Amino acid sequence: MLQRTVPIAILSLSGIIMILAYFSPWTESWGNTVIDWFNIIAGVAFILGAGNLLRVNLEKISSQRPGWAYAAITIVSFMAVLVVGLFKIGAVPSDRFPDVHFAGDIDSADSTLGWIYFYVIGPLGATMFSLLAFYVASAAFRAFRAKNLESILLLGTAFIILLSATAAGVWLTKPIPADSPIAFLKFERLRAFITEVVQSSGMRAIGIGTAIGIAALSIRLILGIDRSYLSKGGGDA
Amino acid sequence: MSNADANAPRPPQQGSRRGSYRLLFISIAALFTSVAVMQMASAAQDPALDPAVAAEKWSNLWTTVGIWVAALLTLGIFSFLYKDNPVYKVCESIFVGASAAYYMVNAFWTSLVPKLIAPIAPAFTKANLLPELTLPASDQAYYSDLALAVVPLILGIMLLFRLLPKGGWISVWPLAFVIGTTAGIRLLAAIETDVLAQVSSAGSSVIVYNETTDAAGVVTRTIDWAGVGKGVLSVICVLTVLTYFFFSVEHKGAVGKTARVGIWFLMITFGASFGLTVMGRITLLSQRFEFLLKDWLGFG
Amino acid sequence: MSQDSNDGLFARLGRIDRRWIFLAMALAIIAPILMRLRFEEEPQRMAQATFDTIEALPAGSKVLMSLDYDPSSEGELQPMANALIHHCASRGHKIVFMTLWPFGTPLLDKTVKRILLEYHPQLKYGTDYVTLGYKPGLEGVVKLMSSDIPKQFTTDKQGTPIGEVPLLAGVKDLSGFQLVVSVSAGYPGAKEWVQFGNGPTPDAFAVIGGTTAVQAAQLLPYFPKQMEGMLLGIKGAAEYELLVQKAYMPERFPERLEDGRIRMGSQVFAHMLMIALIVLGNIVMAAGRARGGAK
Numbered sequence: 001m002l003q004r005t006v007p008i009a010i011l012s013l014s015g016i017i018m019i020l021a022y023f024s025p026w027t028e029s030w031g032n033t034v035i036d037w038f039n040i041i042a043g044v045a046f047i048l049g050a051g052n053l054l055r056v057n058l059e060k061i062s063s064q065r066p067g068w069a070y071a072a073i074t075i076v077s078f079m080a081v082l083v084v085g086l087f088k089i090g091a092v093p094s095d096r097f098p099d100v101h102f103a104g105d106i107d108s109a110d111s112t113l114g115w116i117y118f119y120v121i122g123p124l125g126a127t128m129f130s131l132l133a134f135y136v137a138s139a140a141f142r143a144f145r146a147k148n149l150e151s152i153l154l155l156g157t158a159f160i161i162l163l164s165a166t167a168a169g170v171w172l173t174k175p176i177p178a179d180s181p182i183a184f185l186k187f188e189r190l191r192a193f194i195t196e197v198v199q200s201s202g203m204r205a206i207g208i209g210t211a212i213g214i215a216a217l218s219i220r221l222i223l224g225i226d227r228s229y230l231s232k233g234g235g236d237a
Numbered sequence: 238m239s240n241a242d243a244n245a246p247r248p249p250q251q252g253s254r255r256g257s258y259r260l261l262f263i264s265i266a267a268l269f270t271s272v273a274v275m276q277m278a279s280a281a282q283d284p285a286l287d288p289a290v291a292a293e294k295w296s297n298l299w300t301t302v303g304i305w306v307a308a309l310l311t312l313g314i315f316s317f318l319y320k321d322n323p324v325y326k327v328c329e330s331i332f333v334g335a336s337a338a339y340y341m342v343n344a345f346w347t348s349l350v351p352k353l354i355a356p357i358a359p360a361f362t363k364a365n366l367l368p369e370l371t372l373p374a375s376d377q378a379y380y381s382d383l384a385l386a387v388v389p390l391i392l393g394i395m396l397l398f399r400l401l402p403k404g405g406w407i408s409v410w411p412l413a414f415v416i417g418t419t420a421g422i423r424l425l426a427a428i429e430t431d432v433l434a435q436v437s438s439a440g441s442s443v444i445v446y447n448e449t450t451d452a453a454g455v456v457t458r459t460i461d462w463a464g465v466g467k468g469v470l471s472v473i474c475v476l477t478v479l480t481y482f483f484f485s486v487e488h489k490g491a492v493g494k495t496a497r498v499g500i501w502f503l504m505i506t507f508g509a510s511f512g513l514t515v516m517g518r519i520t521l522l523s524q525r526f527e528f529l530l531k532d533w534l535g536f537g
Numbered sequence: 538m539s540q541d542s543n544d545g546l547f548a549r550l551g552r553i554d555r556r557w558i559f560l561a562m563a564l565a566i567i568a569p570i571l572m573r574l575r576f577e578e579e580p581q582r583m584a585q586a587t588f589d590t591i592e593a594l595p596a597g598s599k600v601l602m603s604l605d606y607d608p609s610s611e612g613e614l615q616p617m618a619n620a621l622i623h624h625c626a627s628r629g630h631k632i633v634f635m636t637l638w639p640f641g642t643p644l645l646d647k648t649v650k651r652i653l654l655e656y657h658p659q660l661k662y663g664t665d666y667v668t669l670g671y672k673p674g675l676e677g678v679v680k681l682m683s684s685d686i687p688k689q690f691t692t693d694k695q696g697t698p699i700g701e702v703p704l705l706a707g708v709k710d711l712s713g714f715q716l717v718v719s720v721s722a723g724y725p726g727a728k729e730w731v732q733f734g735n736g737p738t739p740d741a742f743a744v745i746g747g748t749t750a751v752q753a754a755q756l757l758p759y760f761p762k763q764m765e766g767m768l769l770g771i772k773g774a775a776e777y778e779l780l781v782q783k784a785y786m787p788e789r790f791p792e793r794l795e796d797g798r799i800r801m802g803s804q805v806f807a808h809m810l811m812i813a814l815i816v817l818g819n820i821v822m823a824a825g826r827a828r829g830g831a832k
């Protein structure tokens with residue numbers, strides 16, 4: 001009962017409270033309380049994640065598995081940022097409460113944590129994401145093949161969007177007068193048509209289908225029909 | 238390869254190549270370091286300065302150090318494009334550790350302190366952590382806040398049981414709470430804004446008017462046939478794509494043909510999405526190169 | 538070696554090391570930066586709608602600006618955030634800043650200092666602009682703000698109780714704002730502001746969404762009924778920048794409002810390269826098929 005019935009009851013109750021909170025002003029405060037609890041548990045989840053990170057990397061170091069030095073670097077960087085942030089080392093003192101150390105601002109661009117954010121975490125994250133541009137180019141060369149009508153439609157549309165996004169595409173169709181019958185062939189108009197009519201409608205349909213799926217899954221969860229989350233419990237995190 | 242081959246000593250060329258790579262790396266690092274030191278020295282020279290100016294110079298020094306650190310980390314990540322290598326792995330490890338800690342610090346100060354620690358120990362929190370905190374007006378208010386904080390406190394502790402080898406099933410209770418809350422919020426939002434509002438938008442875009450006002454102020458409405466055409470096409474697109482995704486009915490005959498048209502619209506949609514994705518990724522990459530060329534090396 | 542000499546050019550091209558493609562992409566982006574290439578943009582419907590929405594608001598309107606992105610998306614979104622802030626401030630609107638992303642707060646702080654205070658140094662904190670900072674809770678924050686802002690944000694970022702902030706006097710929920718702007722890189726972001734903020738009271742305030750090109754497809758269905766203005770990726774940012782600069786050219790640091798157009802320069806070369814790679818790849822495939830058929 002503790003491992004199945006109680007979690008199902010908790011899930012159903014919290015879901016029903018959120019639904020009731022939407023429809024009735026008398027139950028609106030219940031929903032606000034539930035969301036507050038949700039935020040607190042989400043905060044604890046970060047501690048869980050950090051704890052898991054430490055556990056996995058410390059295991060790697062203690063067992064001297066290949067690459068254990070990188071685990072050590074992960075832990076050192078983790079602890080360094082954690083200490084700076086939790087103890088607010090180098091925080092900008094608060095204007096209203098300058099004598100209270102922990103009232104200082106660690107999010108300011110002038111703080112030590114702000115320095116770490118702008119010169120370590122930020123560049124690393126941005127550069128990781130920017131690598132995708134290279135892989136998109138490589139994939140375009142190796143994988144994008146116009147083999148049938150569907151792939152020709154996809155590639156043709158991609159060409160129009162890529163060209164029209166730049167001045168080159170606009171320049172190519174500049175000779176077409178704006179009020180001529182074939183003005184719709186101007187790249188910027190084709191782009192507008194594709195994005196505002198076809199792409200918008202296609203995404204609208206996908207959105208409607210996804211929303212119906214989300215609604216169906218949510219109802220199944222709240223009614224206790226879908227219990228897949230119960231198998232996620234257990235000793236291994 | 239036999240064990241004898243695996244244990245055989247490496248040929249001398251491989252050993253000397255590794256040595257020369259190491260020497261090259263050390264030389265480049267030394268060159269960068271010396272240029273950085275010279276830049277820092279010029280930023281912090283002349284100690285007999287006005288304190289405010291000295292503070293600004295010190296700040297400039299840290300900015301210079303920061304730009305160098307950011308540039309070297311950026312190049313370290315880019316080195317992965319040539320080949321997976323230890324420099325990239327070091328940068329990756331730093332990123333994982335630093336960003337995990339940043340999330341945790343943020344969660345601690347924005348969630349746990351104001352919503353968990355404050356209701357439990359308000360006087361301590363106000364004196365040491367959150368001086369802007371409003372203390373409970375009465376004991377009743379304190380116990381009321383405490384009661385509301387006890388439930389998430391217990392659920393939060395139960396969540397941490399996930400780290401233990403045994404008893405991890407206890408963490409399913411707070412997980413169920415999180416899933417239930419999310420399901421309740423998303424159910425209504427999905428139906429309201431992604432179904433009802435979208436169907437309404439699709440239907441209302443079919444009839445489009447042009448409004449013109451003449452000199453006398455009389456407003457004339459005429460049907461915008463181009464707009465109507467676009468609206469009709471939009472509705473056809475939505476219906477055909479939805480037909481394609483309706484897998485409960487076999488795609489044969491009229492349904493099959495309709496689904497096929499839906500696939501064509503989907504291909505145009507995905508082609509447009511690909512074009513936009515390329516634009517987005519290239520922008521990120523150009524921003525990194527701008528940083529390296531302008532902020533670090535001073536070109537452009 | 539013998540296989541290489543017997544294979545044609547296209548076969549060798551098909552086996553090219555991908556690092557040459559990476560190098561070509563790098564050069565395609567670096568060259569315009571070094572050459573300082575800039576191209577004129579022609580504002581399209583969405584950028585114009587965004588501009589017109591802010592222009593149509595009475596001067597002094599309250600605007601809630603949520604900068605929901607982190608450094609990973611700064612390249613695409615910072616230019617539009619800069620232009621939106623400068624436009625609103627130039628129109629005399631009062632801006633309340635916040636973010637739904639934990640990694641967004643330092644960027645928010647830097648943006649306010651670098652754009653709002655540099656371009657409009659006469660603005661006073663508390664009466665002309667306020668920073669609420671970050672609040673955890675994802676879409677729950679938006680949901681709570683749609684009914685009770687003071688409960689969600691008991692103080693501003695500086696620790697001042699909300700009731701004592703002049704700009705927020707009398708603002709109980711989102712309907713106290715005339716415009717909500719979300720510059721977002723994903724979840725939570727503009728979609729959640731429409732779903733949870735605008736959904737319950739659709740006509741209470743206008744919504745403008747700025748998003749990355751990757752996320753653009755998800756927001757397109759909301760324009761123009763649920764979102765009066767929308768800026769899609771760096772192109773939308775560049776078009777909007779142009780409109781704002783033409784109307785409200787800043788006296789100092791005008792280059793901070795040109796990042797979008799500068800980055801569009803790299804787009805031209807990189808997009809040409811992408812098209813060339815796709816065409817080349819298909820030619821290689823066709824040549825391979827022809828060679829296979831001939832054998």
